[in-house]
Amino acid sequence: MSVIQIEDVSRWYGNVVAVNGITMTVGPGVTGLLGPNGAGKSTLIHMMGGFLEPSSGGLTLDGKPIWRNPSVYRHVGLVPERESAYDFLTGEQFIVSMAKLHGLADPGAAARRAIGRVEMEYAAGRPVGTYSKGMKQRIKMASALVHDPAVLLLDEPFNGMDPRQRLQLMDLIRQMAAEGRTILFSSHILEEVERLATHIEVIVSGRHAASGDFREIRRLMTDRPHLFALRSSDDRALAAAIIADGSARAVRLTDQGLEVETTDFARFTRLIPQLAKKAEIRLWELSPSDESLESVFSYLVGK
Numbered sequence: 001m002s003v004i005q006i007e008d009v010s011r012w013y014g015n016v017v018a019v020n021g022i023t024m025t026v027g028p029g030v031t032g033l034l035g036p037n038g039a040g041k042s043t044l045i046h047m048m049g050g051f052l053e054p055s056s057g058g059l060t061l062d063g064k065p066i067w068r069n070p071s072v073y074r075h076v077g078l079v080p081e082r083e084s085a086y087d088f089l090t091g092e093q094f095i096v097s098m099a100k101l102h103g104l105a106d107p108g109a110a111a112r113r114a115i116g117r118v119e120m121e122y123a124a125g126r127p128v129g130t131y132s133k134g135m136k137q138r139i140k141m142a143s144a145l146v147h148d149p150a151v152l153l154l155d156e157p158f159n160g161m162d163p164r165q166r167l168q169l170m171d172l173i174r175q176m177a178a179e180g181r182t183i184l185f186s187s188h189i190l191e192e193v194e195r196l197a198t199h200i201e202v203i204v205s206g207r208h209a210a211s212g213d214f215r216e217i218r219r220l221m222t223d224r225p226h227l228f229a230l231r232s233s234d235d236r237a238l239a240a241a242i243i244a245d246g247s248a249r250a251v252r253l254t255d256q257g258l259e260v261e262t263t264d265f266a267r268f269t270r271l272i273p274q275l276a277k278k279a280e281i282r283l284w285e286l287s288p289s290d291e292s293l294e295s296v297f298s299y300l301v302g303k
């Protein structure tokens, strides 16, 4: 059972602070690293895998420093977001070469085992350049598994996958976690993280914004004020009805219709059609107007 400890870690690129004073512990099971694009997820993952030096702070695997420590790399597999295989190599050649890089005693056998793990035997003899996005993702996964690491780091593993490929990969990740591995995967999609992760870490603008199980994070996200845009046959009357009901924090009449702020998302979406019906108003549009991930995450960090 392996544990990665991240202790007050920062990383900057020139003037850009990509990761800012993050402290967290990643243990066995599946951890989801959630954050919008540019939050610093890839930077953090690369530091966890020993591919990038922290500008300050330290990272350890089972108490051993990760940076410049090859004895640690034997226990870590990293699947990067970008393509990492030469298109002209066959899947098998690629995995065998990775096994050789790790100095494994029997690269052929290790490669076959890893390819079997991701169910890619049928395409192992084909050049990687002919693979679909999902197949490329699986062969990258095999390359990270070839030395049977205790820790697996996956950067946006579901990007570009169709729903069937997504389910297959989720199954594989669950199996590997059940075997006692420490697995961390990054994503900017809450639902994805919610379905797979037993533990969630949220980062926003390089900072650690929240940590815990998904119910807690979901509550933090849904309890924040929500902004809705409404259009109806009589916006003024609808505004009056909403104000009379007392379910909104603020109601504004705009050129486009109504803007309503509420803290109880679920109750408000149930209530509005009832209010409209009672007042004989036809509802044309009811849409959340601040549902961008950016705004959800910003709320979490209190910006």
Ligand SMILES: Nc1ncnc2c1ncn2[C@@H]1O[C@H](COP(=O)(O)OP(=O)(O)OP(=O)(O)O)[C@@H](O)[C@H]1O
Pocket (backbone or CB within 6 Å): 013, 016, 017, 018, 019, 035, 036, 037, 038, 039, 040, 041, 042, 043, 044, 188
């Ligand atoms: N090599 C680099 N040089 C300069 N800036 C960088 C470099 N790599 C990342 N950054 C910047 O650091 C910040 C964090 O980037 P990072 O790729 O770690 O975020 P991310 O959460 O993985 O985002 P994405 O999901 O879009 O890849 C961004 O502002 C990015 O532009």
